[in-house]
Amino acid sequence: xxxTHVTTSINASLHEFLCEPxxxxxxxxxxxxxxxGTKEGCGTGDCGACSVTLNGRLVCACLVLAVxxxxxxxxxxxxxxxxxxxxxxxxxxxxxxxLQCGICTPGLIVSTKALLDENPDPTEAEARYYLAGxxxxxxxxxxxxxxxxxxxxxLGGAKEGV
Amino acid sequence: xxxxxxAAPTSIQDAVELLADNAxxxxxxxxxxxxxxxxxxxxxxxxxRLFVDVKKIKGMSSANMTPQGLxxxxxxxxxxxxxxxxxxxxxxxxVEAAGLIGSTQIQGRASLGGNLCNSSPAADTxxxxxxxxxxxxxxxxxxxxxxTVEDFVTGVGSNCMHQGELLKLIFVPTPVARTSDxxxxxxxxxxxxxxxxxxxVSVTLDASGSCQAARVSIGAVxxxxxxxxxxxxxxxGTSLDAAALTAAASAASAAAKxxxxxxxxxxxxxxxxxxxxxxxxxxxxxxxxx
Ligand code: FES
Ligand code: FES
Numbered sequence: 001x002x003x004t005h006v007t008t009s010i011n012a013s014l015h016e017f018l019c020e021p022x023x024x025x026x027x028x029x030x031x032x033x034x035x036x037g038t039k040e041g042c043g044t045g046d047c048g049a050c051s052v053t054l055n056g057r058l059v060c061a062c063l064v065l066a067v068x069x070x071x072x073x074x075x076x077x078x079x080x081x082x083x084x085x086x087x088x089x090x091x092x093x094x095x096x097x098x099l100q101c102g103i104c105t106p107g108l109i110v111s112t113k114a115l116l117d118e119n120p121d122p123t124e125a126e127a128r129y130y131l132a133g134x135x136x137x138x139x140x141x142x143x144x145x146x147x148x149x150x151x152x153x154x155l156g157g158a159k160e161g162v
Numbered sequence: 163x164x165x166x167x168x169a170a171p172t173s174i175q176d177a178v179e180l181l182a183d184n185a186x187x188x189x190x191x192x193x194x195x196x197x198x199x200x201x202x203x204x205x206x207x208x209x210x211r212l213f214v215d216v217k218k219i220k221g222m223s224s225a226n227m228t229p230q231g232l233x234x235x236x237x238x239x240x241x242x243x244x245x246x247x248x249x250x251x252x253x254x255x256x257v258e259a260a261g262l263i264g265s266t267q268i269q270g271r272a273s274l275g276g277n278l279c280n281s282s283p284a285a286d287t288x289x290x291x292x293x294x295x296x297x298x299x300x301x302x303x304x305x306x307x308x309x310t311v312e313d314f315v316t317g318v319g320s321n322c323m324h325q326g327e328l329l330k331l332i333f334v335p336t337p338v339a340r341t342s343d344x345x346x347x348x349x350x351x352x353x354x355x356x357x358x359x360x361x362x363v364s365v366t367l368d369a370s371g372s373c374q375a376a377r378v379s380i381g382a383v384x385x386x387x388x389x390x391x392x393x394x395x396x397x398x399g400t401s402l403d404a405a406a407l408t409a410a411a412s413a414a415s416a417a418a419k420x421x422x423x424x425x426x427x428x429x430x431x432x433x434x435x436x437x438x439x440x441x442x443x444x445x446x447x448x449x450x451x452x
Contacts, residue, residue, distance in 0.1 A: 004168070021168035021213070024198075044199050048267055057241055057270040063195050064271070067168045068215060111266065132353040133265020 008069045010035070011079030019066040026050045026061035029076060037077035037106045041135070048134035051107035051114075052076050058114040060133075077106035080113055089113055089151045098147035100138035108134045112148050120156045124149060164201055164208075170215040174301055174330055180214050182303050182326030188212040190328060192222075192237035193271035195264065196280045216328065223273075225249060231335040236275020241266075243274060253334060254449055255343030255362055255442070259290035262347060265354055275329050281315045281386070282356075288315065288387040289362035289379035290345040291332065299331040306330070312379070315386040341366040341375070342449035344442040347382075348434050350425075357382045358426040361414065361438035365397065365446045373397045373447075378410065378439055383418035383431050390417045393439055402447050410443060411436030 003018040010033070017032050026043075029035040029052070041049035043062045050061040053075035081087035089112050092098070099105045108131065115122060115130045122130065127148050128141070136144060167186065171177040181188050189197055191213040201211065216222045217237050226233040227248055234243075240260045243249065250257045263272055263286055277287045278298070291311040298309045303326055311332075315321050323329065337343075343364040349355035360381030366374045378393035392413035400406035420431035 020166075022164070022166035044202075045195055045264075045268055048265065051267055054270065057239070058267050059270040060195075060267045063198050063268075065166075065168065065191075065194065065198070065213070065215075067170075068191075068194075068217075070170075114266070129353055130266050133267045 004067050006067060006070050008072055008074055010074045011076060012073075017066070021065065021067050023066045024062050025052070025054075025064040025066045025069055025074070028066040029061060029074075035076055035078050038110075039103050039106055041103060041107075046133075046135070047104070047107075048111060048131075049104055049107045051110045051134065053110065053114060056117075058111055075110070077110050080109060087113070088154050089116070089147075092147040092151040092154065093144075096143050096147040096150065098139055098143040104134060104136040104139075108136070108144060112151065115148070116152055116155060120152065122149075122152055127152070164204055165210045166201070167210055167212045168215065169212060170218045172218050172220070174219060174328065177214055177216055177219060178301055178303055178326060178328055180212065181328060183212075186210045186212050188214055188325075190279070191215040192217065192273040192276045192279075193239060195268050195272040196276060221331075227252075229336065231333055234274060234332040234334060236278070236329045236332055237273045238275075240264075240269040240272050240274065244269070252337060253290075253294055253343060255345040255364070255446065256287065256290040256294055256334070259286040259345040259347075259360075259362065262286045262345075262357075275332060278311070278314065278332070279321060279323070279329055281317075281319050281321045283318055283385055283387070284357040284360065284382040285387070286345065286347060286357060286360055286381070289360050289381040290343065291334070292379035292387060292389050293343055293345075293362040293364035293377040294334050294337070295377065296332055296334045298329055299333060300327050301330045302327040308333075312387070312389040317385045337364070338366055338375070340368065340450050340452075342446050342451070344445035344449065346438045346442045346445070348438060356425070359383055359420075359431050359434045359438055360387075361435060361442045363439060363442040363446045365402070365443060365450065367447060367450045369452075371401050371447075373400055373402055373406075376443075378414060378443075380414055380418060380435050380439065383420040383435050385419075388417055390414050390439075392417065397443060402443060407440045407443060411440045414439040 039049040041047035347357035347360040376394040396409035415436040
């Protein structure tokens with residue numbers, strides 16, 4: 001089968017790649033483009049480890065075909081913060097020890113950024129519902145939610161209570 | 163491994179021609195959240211399969227409010243749909259049903275048309291579409307036909323569409339004045355689960371609060387979502403008093419033909435469907451604007 005040529009914007013820079021029609025965006029990010037920050041947990045849309053944005057909307061990269069992103073804008077964890085200057089969300093995850101093995105962390109940070117872009121002032125309940133599609137098997141959600149709420153407060157001031 | 167051939171037509175006509183071509187089995191690709199997983203589940207098979215991505219066709223992913231009603235592009239994502247305040251103002255129950263499907267990430271892709279065409283007995287949007295008298299506009303090489311949502315789904319995972327047909331539009335008529343709707347489902351967790359029971363209700367009240375019209379639809383308690391005219395009849399002409407609500411609940415329980423499975427027993431579903439019909443009726447009535 002002949003490969004398809006796809007042109008897309010990833011983290012605001014133009015990328016071109018060749019893929020099979022059945023390849024997922026997750027396959028291409030990790031295996032073709034070496035953007036391995038996006039993780040694969042389940043491959044079936046259940047865990048959120050592969051969270052990326054597509055034209056600004058949070059999606060699972062494992063449920064998007066790479067051919068579909070022609071002409072679209074993809075946002076991955078590599079577009080958030082730099083190794084010498086972390087994003088506030090990343091700093092808060094470190095401060096609150098909101099990670100252990102770290103497999104869920106890129107997905108959670110991408111999702112938290114999408115949450116705070118949409119709703120800069122979430123209640124704890126809103127944050128928990130929004131992030132319900134990001135599973136973590138080691139840290140426990142309390143530390144993660146503390147990091148998220150602290151990031152929201154630092155960035156703008158979160159509402160009190162739930 | 164199923165090998166996928168991908169096409170992204172830009173017109174309805176091209177899409178229908180691709181779907182009608184017998185060269186290989188074809189599927190419509192909208193949000194893909196069910197299709198990709200179902201295709202991977204057949205990983206052992208050596209067949210080729212055509213995915214017809216309909217999202218590049220104008221109008222397939224947009225929602226347009228007209229004086230007659232809402233023209234809904236079937237591949238609109240739940241996230242885009244639920245963000246529309248103008249739609250929420252007229253069809254709050256339908257928006258609440260769409261907002262219950264999957265996680266934020268799934269919402270970003272999963273479509274209303276996909277939820278309908280996947281035709282799960284537990285699909286949340288189907289009872290909500292039924293109580294709003296929504297119609298499916300289906301197009302094929304022979305032309306167009308319209309089917310009500312209650313007649314669209316024919317069984318577990320099956321619907322009335324033939325090979326080569328495409329769901330082109332979901333039309334939701336503008337509700338008459340003093341009408342509103344609500345959808346409730348029961349799940350054992352607080353988020354991210356599949357309905358054990360679902361219930362949609364739409365009511366029209368007069369100025370004194372008496373019920374002039376009603377539609378009741380129940381989900382996850384039969385092979386497909388059911389319209390229950392007996393439950394609606396129990397509400398019409400009443401002030402939605404306790405006796406009327408109890409009668410509507412009994413009618414819904416009587417119409418339900420649930421199975422017992424890991425999500426719940428048949429008896430439990432039969433009971434809960436009545437409870438949800440009562441509660442959804444009160445929420446819908448409360449939403450009616452004076
Ligand atoms: S890898 Fe995509 S949701 Fe788990
Ligand atoms: S830190 Fe290991 S899965 Fe979350």
